Amino acid sequence: MQVIKYPDPSTYKSILERPTMDNSEIEARVLPILHAVRTNGDIALKDFTHQFDKVELNDLLVSEEELKEAELSVPDELKNAINLAYINIFKFHEAQQQSPNPIETMEGVVCWRKSIAIEKVGLYIPGGTAPLFSTVLMLGIPANIAGCKEIIMCSPAGKDGKINATILYTAKLVGIHKIFKLGGAQAIAAMAYGTASVPQVYKIFGPGNQYVTSAKQLVTKHGCAIDMPAGPSEVMVYADDDSNASFVASDLLSQAEHGNDSQVILLARSERFANKVLEEIELQTNSLERKEFIGNTLKNSKIILVENDQQALNIINEYAAEHLILATTNADELAEKVINAGSVFIGGLTPESAGDYASGTNHTLPTNGYAKAYSGVSLDSYVKKVTFQKISKTGIQNIGNIVEIMASAELLQAHKEAMSMRLKATQN
Amino acid sequence: MQVIKYPDPSTYKSILERPTMDNSEIEARVLPILHAVRTNGDIALKDFTHQFDKVELNDLLVSEEELKEAELSVPDELKNAINLAYINIFKFHEAQQQSPNPIETMEGVVCWRKSIAIEKVGLYIPGGTAPLFSTVLMLGIPANIAGCKEIIMCSPAGKDGKINATILYTAKLVGIHKIFKLGGAQAIAAMAYGTASVPQVYKIFGPGNQYVTSAKQLVTKHGCAIDMPAGPSEVMVYADDDSNASFVASDLLSQAEHGNDSQVILLARSERFANKVLEEIELQTNSLERKEFIGNTLKNSKIILVENDQQALNIINEYAAEHLILATTNADELAEKVINAGSVFIGGLTPESAGDYASGTNHTLPTNGYAKAYSGVSLDSYVKKVTFQKISKTGIQNIGNIVEIMASAELLQAHKEAMSMRLKATQN
Numbered sequence: 082m083q084v085i086k087y088p089d090p091s092t093y094k095s096i097l098e099r100p101t102m103d104n105s106e107i108e109a110r111v112l113p114i115l116h117a118v119r120t121n122g123d124i125a126l127k128d129f130t131h132q133f134d135k136v137e138l139n140d141l142l143v144s145e146e147e148l149k150e151a152e153l154s155v156p157d158e159l160k161n162a163i164n165l166a167y168i169n170i171f172k173f174h175e176a177q178q179q180s181p182n183p184i185e186t187m188e189g190v191v192c193w194r195k196s197i198a199i200e201k202v203g204l205y206i207p208g209g210t211a212p213l214f215s216t217v218l219m220l221g222i223p224a225n226i227a228g229c230k231e232i233i234m235c236s237p238a239g240k241d242g243k244i245n246a247t248i249l250y251t252a253k254l255v256g257i258h259k260i261f262k263l264g265g266a267q268a269i270a271a272m273a274y275g276t277a278s279v280p281q282v283y284k285i286f287g288p289g290n291q292y293v294t295s296a297k298q299l300v301t302k303h304g305c306a307i308d309m310p311a312g313p314s315e316v317m318v319y320a321d322d323d324s325n326a327s328f329v330a331s332d333l334l335s336q337a338e339h340g341n342d343s344q345v346i347l348l349a350r351s352e353r354f355a356n357k358v359l360e361e362i363e364l365q366t367n368s369l370e371r372k373e374f375i376g377n378t379l380k381n382s383k384i385i386l387v388e389n390d391q392q393a394l395n396i397i398n399e400y401a402a403e404h405l406i407l408a409t410t411n412a413d414e415l416a417e418k419v420i421n422a423g424s425v426f427i428g429g430l431t432p433e434s435a436g437d438y439a440s441g442t443n444h445t446l447p448t449n450g451y452a453k454a455y456s457g458v459s460l461d462s463y464v465k466k467v468t469f470q471k472i473s474k475t476g477i478q479n480i481g482n483i484v485e486i487m488a489s490a491e492l493l494q495a496h497k498e499a500m501s502m503r504l505k506a507t508q509n
Numbered sequence: 510m511q512v513i514k515y516p517d518p519s520t521y522k523s524i525l526e527r528p529t530m531d532n533s534e535i536e537a538r539v540l541p542i543l544h545a546v547r548t549n550g551d552i553a554l555k556d557f558t559h560q561f562d563k564v565e566l567n568d569l570l571v572s573e574e575e576l577k578e579a580e581l582s583v584p585d586e587l588k589n590a591i592n593l594a595y596i597n598i599f600k601f602h603e604a605q606q607q608s609p610n611p612i613e614t615m616e617g618v619v620c621w622r623k624s625i626a627i628e629k630v631g632l633y634i635p636g637g638t639a640p641l642f643s644t645v646l647m648l649g650i651p652a653n654i655a656g657c658k659e660i661i662m663c664s665p666a667g668k669d670g671k672i673n674a675t676i677l678y679t680a681k682l683v684g685i686h687k688i689f690k691l692g693g694a695q696a697i698a699a700m701a702y703g704t705a706s707v708p709q710v711y712k713i714f715g716p717g718n719q720y721v722t723s724a725k726q727l728v729t730k731h732g733c734a735i736d737m738p739a740g741p742s743e744v745m746v747y748a749d750d751d752s753n754a755s756f757v758a759s760d761l762l763s764q765a766e767h768g769n770d771s772q773v774i775l776l777a778r779s780e781r782f783a784n785k786v787l788e789e790i791e792l793q794t795n796s797l798e799r800k801e802f803i804g805n806t807l808k809n810s811k812i813i814l815v816e817n818d819q820q821a822l823n824i825i826n827e828y829a830a831e832h833l834i835l836a837t838t839n840a841d842e843l844a845e846k847v848i849n850a851g852s853v854f855i856g857g858l859t860p861e862s863a864g865d866y867a868s869g870t871n872h873t874l875p876t877n878g879y880a881k882a883y884s885g886v887s888l889d890s891y892v893k894k895v896t897f898q899k900i901s902k903t904g905i906q907n908i909g910n911i912v913e914i915m916a917s918a919e920l921l922q923a924h925k926e927a928m929s930m931r932l933k934a935t936q937n
Contacts, residue, residue, distance in 0.1 A: 162914035169614035169908075176612050177622070184604050186597035186869035194605070197848055199882050211920045247918060283882040301738070302726070306882035310729070325934075331927035338923040369922050416897055420625055427899040430931055434924040435900055438915045439908055441614035442896040454627050454711040454734035456894040466884040468870040469844055471855040472863055480597075480867055486590035487866045490675060492639045494797050495766040496862040499759035503858055506753075 082347070082362075082379050084355060086386045090395065096385065097400045099312065099344065099449055104295055111266045111295045118270035123277050129267040134208075134237050136262075141278050143244060143260040151249035163251055166218060166439035173441030174223045177460035181469075189476025196464040198228040199306075201280060203272035204257070205287030205297075208237035208264050212245035213288075219443050219458065220286045221255030227463035231280055232257050235272060237264025265289075266296035273300035284308070286445070286458065308458050312449030315344035316433055317402035319393050319415070322354045324408040325429050330361035332406050332432055337378040338371050345382035346400065348393050355384045394418050401452040404433045423452045474507040510775070510790075510807050512783060514814045518823065524813065525828045527740065527772065527877055532723055539694045539723045546698035551705050557695040562636075562665050564690075569706050571672060571688040579677035591679055594646060594867035601869030602651045605888035609897075617904025624892040626655040627734075629708060631700035632685070633715030633725075636665035636692050640673035641716075643865060647872050647886065648714045649683030655891035659708055660685050663700060665692025693717075694724035701728035712736070714873070714886065736886055740877030743772035744861055745830035747821050747843070750782045752836040753857050758789035760834055760860055765806040766799050773810035774828065776821050783812045822846050829880040832861045851880045902935040 088096055117125040123141070131137050183193040204220040206213055217234070224232045234257045236244050244262060252260050261279055263271055269289075275281025284306040285297055297307045316336035320329045329347065336345045349355045362379070366372055387393045394415065397405060401421035409415060412428045419425055423446030424436055436442045445458035472480065481504035488497035516524055545553040551569070559565050611621040632648040634641055645662070652660045662685045664672050672690055680688050689707055691699055697717075703709025712734040713725055725735045744764040748757045757775065764773045777783045794803055815821045822843065825833060829849035837843060840856045847853055851874030852864055864870045873886035900908065909932035916925035 159914055159918050162911045162918075165911050166915060169618070172614045173612050173620050176610055182604055184601050184869065186600045190597070190863070190868050192601050192869045194887065200848060213919060215915060215919060298730070304738075304878060306879075310732075327930060328927070328934075331923065331930050334923040335921070335927045338921060365923075365926065369926070371922070375923070413899075419895065420628060422895055424896040424898070427897060430902065430905050430935065431898055431900040432927040432931060434912050434916055434921075434927045435618070435908055436896075436898055437912075437924060439911045440618050440898050440900065441612065441620045442898055446896075447893075450732060451734075452893065452895070454893060456892075457896060459622065459894060459896075461889070461894070464884075465875075465880065465882060466887060466889070467847065467850055467880070468852040468864075468874075468885060468887075469855060470852070470859055470864055470868050470870055471841075472859040472868065474858065477858050480863055483590045483593050483867045484862050484865075486587055487594060487643060488862055490587050490590075491641060491643060493763070493766060493862075494799070495759065495762040495793075495803070496865060498793065498797070499756070499763045499860040499862045502755055502759050503860060506756075507858065 082359065082382045082384050084384045084386070086352070087388055088385060093396055093399050096383070097396065100342070104291065107291045107295045108299065111292055111299060114266040115270045115296060115299060118267055118276065119274045126263060126267055126271055126276060129265065130263065133265055136238050136240055136242050138238065138242060138262055141261045141263055143249065143262060147243065148249055148253050151246035152253065154246045155250045159247065160250065163214065163218070163254065167222065167254060169439055169441040170218055170222045171226065174226050174460050178226070187476065187479045189473035190470070190480050192468065192470040194466045194468050196466050198230070198464055199284050200229065201231040201282040202229045202463060203282035203285045204232070204234040205268060205285060205289055205293060206234060206236040206248060207289050207293070208239065212248050214247040214251040215438050215444065216288060217248055217251040217255060219445050221252065221257055223443070223458065223460045224463050225256040227460055229463055231282070233259045233261065233272065233280060233282060235261045235263040235268035238262035266292045269293055269296035269300060273303060273305040286462070288445070308445060308462055309447055309455050310449070310451055312451070313342040313344060314339050315402055315448055316404040316406065317346045317348065317397065317400055318406040318408055319348040319397065320354065321350045321409040323410050324354070326354065326357040326361045328429050328432070329408055330358050330365055333358070333382070334362060334365055334369065334375060335432070335434055336404070337375045337382070338369070341377055343378055345378065347384045348387050348396060349384055350387060352386060355386065390415060397422070401450045403446045403448045403452065406431070406433060421453045423447045423457050477503050477507045510787065510810045510812050512812045512814070514780070515816055516813060521824055521827050524811070525824065528770070532719065535719045535723045536727065539720055539727060542694040543698045543724060543727060546695055546704065547702045554691060554695055554699055554704060557693070558691065561693055564666050564668055564670050566666065566670060566690055569689045569691055571677065571690060575671065576677055576681050579674035580681065582674045583678045587675065588678065591642065591646070591682065595650065595682060597867055597869035598646055598650045599654065602654050602871070602888050606654070615904065615907045617901040618898070618908050620896065620898040622894045622896050624894050626657045626892055627712050628657065629659040629710040630657045630891060631710035631713045632660070632662045633696060633713060633717055633721060634662060634664040634676060635717050635721070636667070640675050642675040642679040643872065644716065645676055645679040645683060649680065649685055651871070651886065651888045652891050653684040655888055657891055659710070661687045661689065661700065661708060661710060663689045663691040663696035666690035694720045697721055697724035697728060701731060701733040714890070716873070736873060736890055737875055737883050738877070738879060740879070741770040741772060742767050743830055743876055744832040744834065745774045745776065745825060745828055746834040746836055747776040747825065748782065749778045749837040751838050752782070754782065754785040754789050756857050756860070757836055758786050758793055761786070761810070762790060762793055762797065762803060763860070763862055764832070765803045765810070766797070769805055771806055773806065775812045776815050776824060777812055778815060780814060783814065818843060825850070829878045831874045831876045831880065834859070834861060849881045851875045851885050905931050905935045
């Protein structure tokens with residue numbers, strides 16, 4: 082890890098800069114895939130699945146039998162853990178429900194907002210070595226609480242033509258209506274445009290590789306919404322000299338095991354503590370299987386020494402980390418001052434892995450500094466808030482003249498007339 | 510207006526199709542503007558302002574004197590109306606504030622979300638014939654309530670080198686910190702990337718022409734968030750035979766006066782009523798100044814005759830109108846069944862113009878069918894909801910094993926270890 086000692090504020094921006102990626106090449110490869118799926122539907126989907134996933138599928142839809150089989154094959158201990166995580170995530174997201182709150186802004190003028198579920202949503206769960214069933218919980222539970230009428234999911238099948246059993250078990254648990262064996266940009270295209278077998282959805286959620294990310298970005302141009310723009314995962318940990326160096330090291334390693342492009346930054350108060358963490362990292366890495374992998378990630382990682390809490394906070398808010406761990410003794414106090422972060426983990430006993438799996442918060446969070454303007458996935462992500470208003474005769478008398486004057490001043494005569502006519506009709 | 514009588518449900522999609530625009534040509538013209546501003550900053554801004562707005566500016570920032578001058582020149586009657594609208598809009602958006610609601614998902618595991626203002630936001634107010642000061646209210650008031658630390662605004666100057674006085678008056682009223690004489694794609698670029706005089710912001714709001722819209726879409730690729738994708742404004746009115754044909758006509762005309770590309774659709778229950786509305790439109794148009802303009806818009810507009818409320822609701826939810834006026838006697842009941850719309854106006858006495866100016870609701874709404882997945886601008890648009898969590902010793906004992914099992918099953922060993930270590934340390 083690179084150690085940067087007490088940097089000058091003028092250098093924060095460059096120190097914290099994330100690797101920028103030119104994705105024009107990726108886009109150029111994704112665009113024809115989107116076009117092919119839009120034009121040739123299921124035929125294109127099967128072709129791409131054969132080409133990219135090396136599997137020939139007759140049916141893209143996961144069958145009831147496959148779901149039953151999956152359920153039987155997941156060990157009870159794991160099912161139990163998933164079920165308990167489900168309960169926590171459900172509780173936290175259920176509490177995000179909002180009822181309409183009518184406001185009478187003037188006598189006779191009543192306005193309110195109502196949260197209405199997005200009717201059709203699509204979730205994407207990547208394939209690869211690790212079966213990300215936790216993401217099925219994170220994306221499926223709020224969709225279900227919101228009351229989305231059609232919740233579909235795409236995930237690539239392995240070479241055996243099947244989706245991982247734990248993913249299927251979890252998908253059934255959270256109430257996904259249809260699951261398709263589809264991965265990559267073609268899965269995103271299928272959900273955005275619809276095909277004979279895959280229903281079109283209005284919003285797509287979920288992580289993925291660069292092709293998936295690029296496809297999601299591109300379909301927004303055709304009216305399909307997405308959860309948020311994506312970038313590599315990242316953690317920032319702030320520790321003081323009283324923090325537990327083993328815990329801190331374990332949190333940095335958790336992030337490092339995600340892969341080469343993940344970002345790991347430690348803010349520490351002294352070189353002594355930084356060295357303790359480095360020693361701990363070495364020690365702990367030895368017992369981990371992905372040693373080399375982790376070593377590579379850590380080469381690009383940084384330890385920044387800071388003078389005091391204020392400097393740490395300035396760097397924290399400038400970086401806007403996806404995951405921010407405050408491992409200091411005054412973590413509660415510091416948490417109050419955090420402005421930019423996706424999710425904040427307070428105190429030495431709150432590792433990121435708690436939030437990744439089971440505490441209840443969502444683990445789909447803004448990366449790449451997007452936390453400056455974006456929120457993570459929540460129940461809000463699955464509803465739109467429609468405004469309603471109703472005006473009575475008294476209301477027209479109260480508001481009419483204001484609207485007339487403003488519409489005239491904006492030179493919108495017909496807007497004015499629409500009100501004048503009602504004013505006249507309700508007088509006396 | 511084209512009259513479509515009792516269409517078959519299979520034809521809804523094609524009847525309701527919005528004009529699609531190929532904006533690749535616009536994009537090709539906008540990209541070099543973005544690049545120039547990013548590279549040459551203020552020099553590029555002044556060049557483009559000279560080139561496009563035909564005005565030579567020494568200073569892009571509106572001065573205190575200009576603001577004072579503007580305040581003096583706005584008539585008291587208009588100021589009064591704006592001030593009253595301000596109060597209503599403030600009330601409605603203030604009520605959208607949310608306090609953190611900590612949830613103890615398991616004993617010792619506490620999670621909450623906190624709404625934190627986006628630090629830097631930029632508002633765009635178009636120039637042109639009509640001074641859209643109402644949009645300054647709609648975008649500025651929630652920014653202020655949210656507590657955004659830096660609220661800037663761009664609007665093009667006229668040939669006299671000045672921004673419309675009412676726009677300036679309103680900008681000061683709502684608490685905009687800095688106002689720049691900038692329009693078009695160059696204004697969006699300035700706010701997204703920052704220049705010597707224009708601060709960089711994290712999110713850009715506001716309507717604009719195709720160049721502005723395209724620039725907003727493009728800067729999202731560089732990490733700047735935007736309020737929502739944009740399309741031409743639109744209204745759908747549903748009326749039965751007891752509705753007031755003059756009111757209905759006036760609402761359709763209000764939308765029509767926005768311009769050639771605006772969408773106007775009437776759902777009616779009988780040909781007789783449709784004809785009454787058509788007569789009223791002719792009558793009312795005669796007394797309007799923008800006669801020809803309105804005539805052109807109405808040529809592309811539609812009246813759809815429907816058999817019953819259910820059919821109307823199906824069409825309403827398929828179209829997902831920016832503005833939906835329910836002018837029927839059972840409007841309250843129907844409003845409950847609306848799924849897709851930006852803003853709903855209930856009953857014959859609730860014209861769109863009330864919401865456009867002064868009722869309190871926001872008039873920046875999803876067009877082009879985006880209401881299926883997007884909400885209009887609200888206080889939510891100016892905050893991000895950051896999640897926080899804190900786990901105690903008891904919490905670790907309760908959640909630890911769940912996390913260990915799930916992390917192992919996802920093959921993320923370091924995630925597991927981060928928890929195991931804490932489990933061990935808190936056992937005794």
